[in-house]
Amino acid sequence: MSPGKKILGLTALLLMVTLWASYFYVFKESRDGQLGAAGESTAWCGTPPSNEAASLGKDQLTLRVTNNLRGEFMLSGSLVVSERTFNRYDLSRNELRLRLEPLQWTYGATPIFLEQVKLQPLSRNLSATNKSAYTQLESRPIGVQGQVSEFPFDTYRYGYKPVLYYLKGSERIDLRFKNITTLMEMSNTFTPIQKYNRVDYINEQNPMIRDEDYKAYGPHECAFSVERKGSFKMVVLMLLLVLCLPLMLVFYRDAPGIDFLATLVGVAVVRGLLIGPVQDFQLYNIDFLFGAAILMVGTVSLIKAMRIHSRREIALRSGESSW
Template sequence: MSVGKKILGLISLALLLVLWGGYVYVFQDVRDGQYGDLFDGRAWCGSPPPSGESYYKKDHLALVVKNTTQGEFAVSGWINVSERTFNKYELGKNELRLRLEPLQSSYADTFLIPEEMKIKPLSRNFNSVNRNAYADLEGRPIRVLGQATKFPFDVYRYGYRPVLYIIKGTERIDLKFRHITTTMDLSNTLSPVQKYNPLDYFNAKSNLVLESDYTPYKSNECAFSIERKGSFKIIVLLLLLVVCLPLMHAFYRDEPAIDFLATLVGVAAIRLFLVGPLKDFHVYGIDFVFGAVILLVGTVTLIKAMRLSAQRERAARSGSTW
């Protein structure tokens, strides 16, 4: 056996061992048909809502942040207003509004544009025991800092300060809600980590800036760093190695044309599973890995086809049987 064949055999054996070892690792992390823990992608910050009988009698705002596989985030939620607050600010004729003020994301970040959220009309229950008004927020996409194209090493930063307000004449009046909660209800492939001070949220070090220069976040200021779980990155690696199996077969086959087709189908299926269908030619970093695998299989297949054709031509000229 030639040196090249031995090296190829060792690579194939190592690939199989990694795939089977990773399969066992992933299998052990499956619980009740769900990969990982159901609450892996959940976290919250702020002041918790009132409990018990005071739940409807006190003012509180709840925001819920969800995500898609394409790295897009959306926020929704609901609001409860007590009768006292409703009458104080005359919310029957003054529209209740909500703005999300972005937190400073870097040392030089000073121009911050708030995001507006639409609050649906308040449903009044003042004749009931609860004596409150309630409304849902209209869900909308929310801007987060990060690059989805770096999948599966994409890291996002969510940081906002929710502020409720009304416009009375020409004056903007901010409402003071003690209970404001932001809940991250993300895919369990993501891991949100709350940040308690700006320096941690910036994720950057500078010898010119001291920790005492920035005060910790207040209860109504929520900052999260969101990244992929390590176990999910292992799954992505395993799927990439699975795509490499047709490449290994192409080295062993004399006529490996079917392996090129298998690679195309495998890449399309895995890409759709991981990041969804191609949208407006939005290319991820992992797409270049897929492209490299397709080119490698295509190159090996074409070279073997050319060599096989040359051998057949030589056999035909010499009159021997192929």
Template sequence: MSFGKKILGLTAFLLMLTLWAGYFYVFQENRGGQLGGAYDSIAWCGTPPSADALSLGKDQLTLRVTNNLRGEFMLGGSVIVSERTFNRYDLGRNELRLRLEPLQWSFGATPIFLEQVWIKPLSRNLAADNKSAYAELEPRPIGVQGRATEFPFDTYRYGYKPVLYYLKGNERIDLRFRHVTTVMDMSNTFTPIQKYNRAEYINEKSPLVRDEDYKPYATTECAFSVERKGSFKVIVLLLLLVICLPLMHVFYRDEPGIDFLATLVGIGAVRVMLVGPLQDFQLYNIDFLFGAAILLVGTVSLIKAMRANSRRELAAQSGSSW
């Protein structure tokens, strides 16, 4: 056996060994259809979640942050207004509003744009025992710091301070809610991590860092980062290695052909499963790996086909069978 064949066989053996090892790792990480524990993708910040807030009739703002596989984030939630607050600010006539003041995400930049969240009309329940009014927030997308094109190593950051207010003429009256809770309910592939101070949230090596940057955020402020789970990265690696199987067949076959079509179909299926269909030609970093695999398989297949055709022509000219 030639040296090249030995290297090719060793590479194929290592590829299969890696595929089976990764398969058993993901199998052990599976927990009832989830990657890891049931609560690995859920976190909260601010006031601890309270199930009896509605029954007690306290002022409470609950925000819920969700996302999808493509890294798009949505914000929803609800607000509970006590009878005292409802009457004090005359919220029966004044529309309750919510704005999100972004926290500083870089030492060299100060955010100035606020995000407005529309609150549905309050549903009064002042005649009941809890003496409160309730309303839901209109779900809306939110902008986060991060690049989806870095998939599967994409990370996202989001920090804000929610402020409830209403307009009295041209004057903006802010309401002080002590109980503000943010629940981060991420998709199965993400892990949310709460950040407790500005230095930890910005996470930059800069001479501008001061001692006050290590002071903890207030209970009404929330900052977190979202990272991909390690088990999901293993799944992506396994799918990329599976695409290498047609390439190995190309090197072993004398006249490859079907392997190129198998590569195209496999890459299309993997791409759609991981990040969805191509939208407006937005290319991810992983798309260039897919493109390299297609070019490599196609190049090797074409070179072998040309060599096989040359051997046929030589055999035909010499009168011998090929």
């Protein structure tokens, strides 16, 4: 056996061992069809989540941050206003609003753009035992710090301070809510990690760091880092290695077969499974790996086809009938 065939055989053996090891790792990490335990994809900050505030008619703002596989984040939630707060600020006539003040995400810039969240009209329930008013936040996308093109190593950061207010003429009146809770309910592939101070949240090596940057965030300030789960990264690796199988077959075959077509179909299926169809020609870093696999299989198949064609012509000229 030639040295090239030996190297190819060892590479194929290593590929199969890696595939089986990845398969058993993912199998071990799965919990009822989920990657890891259900609690690994959720987190909260602010006031501990409780149904007591709603049942007793206390002021309670609950924000829910969700996302999808493509790294798009959405904000929704609900609001309970007590009778005392409702009457004090005359919320029957004053429209209640919500703004999200972004926390500093880099030492070189100070955020100035606020995100405005629209509230639906308050539904009064002042005659009930808890005597409160209730409304929901209109769901809207939110901007996070992170590059979706770095999939599957994409990491996102989101930090803000929610403030309820209303306008009295040209004056902005802020409401002081004690019970503000943020629930991070991420998709199965993400893990949210709460950050407790500016240094952990910004996560930069910078000489501008001061002692006050280590000070803990306030009770209504929330900062999160959202990362991909290790088990999901292993799934991506396993699918990429599966695409290497047609390439191995191309090297082993003396004549090119349907390996190129199999690679095209495999890339389309894996890409659609992991990310979805291409939208507005937005390319991810992983797309270049897909392209490299297609080019490699196509190149090897074409070279072998050209060699076979050349041998046939030589055989015809020499009068050999076996070709």
